[in-house]
Amino acid sequence: MADLRDSSPVTRLAVKVVPGASSSAIVGWLGDSLRVCVSAAPEHGKANAAVEKLVAQALALPASTVRVSRGQTSARKVLEITGLSKPDIMSRLGDTLYGE
Numbered sequence: 001m002a003d004l005r006d007s008s009p010v011t012r013l014a015v016k017v018v019p020g021a022s023s024s025a026i027v028g029w030l031g032d033s034l035r036v037c038v039s040a041a042p043e044h045g046k047a048n049a050a051v052e053k054l055v056a057q058a059l060a061l062p063a064s065t066v067r068v069s070r071g072q073t074s075a076r077k078v079l080e081i082t083g084l085s086k087p088d089i090m091s092r093l094g095d096t097l098y099g100e
Contacts, residue, residue, distance in 0.1 A: 013079045019047035
């Protein structure tokens with residue numbers, strides 16, 4: 001039987017992360033980057049894990065399908081999201097954004 005992950009799309013999404021915020025939320029767009037605030041501290045990968053979990057929840061995906069692929073120690077990161085195309089991601093995130 002074929003592995004379904006082999007045919008799943010992998011989409012890269014630029015994010016701007018604000019760690020140590022009072023609450024965790026997907027705030028909106030900052031140019032071409034998604035702005036994400038997380039309450040986790042930027043130490044030992046805690047903020048990265050919080051970003052992955054928050055974005056996966058917003059997209060209704062398993063946490064294992066969202067990972068930080070670039071920018072592990074930077075506020076500007078690139079997420080790799082497996083299983084959704086860019087239009088699907090944009091559509092799903094449109095329902096979860098607030099603020100700005």
